Amino acid sequence: MPSTLAHDSVQSWMKKVPAWEHKQDHIERVFEFDDYISGMDFVNSVAEIAEGANHHPDMNISYAKVAVVLTTHDKGGLTESDFEVAIRIDNLVD
């Protein structure tokens, strides 16, 4: 598993996922859908990516709004794995 990224590397990765917010030790993006079922379809697609990558974001579902939070708990901060998964999640919707 990769180690946590230096500040400069985080800044560099952030350019690849501009829709995400960098907050302290994690990145977060809120996805909004037209209805609950569409939101749940997204949640299941994220879960599939997460299992494949063995890297599981937190997800907070509030009706058709899904907040996805990525951090590397074992390392106590952001690693390349977080951004790799974020890019794959972006590809689901963008």
Added chain:
Amino acid sequence: MPSTLAHDSVQSWMKKVPAWEHKQDHIERVFEFDDYISGMDFVNSVAEIAEGANHHPDMNISYAKVAVVLTTHDKGGLTESDFEVAIRIDNLVD
């Protein structure tokens, strides 16, 4: 849609869902599973109940731990719908 419940009614309903915590305007229960896939199966079962009842709890997924939060947003508090859905969610696991 039913109106918010009086304090006594909430106390009475809480006896039917003792695993849930009553916090201000909502009730919450955290469900823990052996692995991520089992947690996601549960999330999808809750989503099916939610769609059927047209009453959608918030769900916070953190690996194999799923927190379910029920309140009736339109009414600004707890209604019978919250407890009816809570009982159906409990039936998935208990």
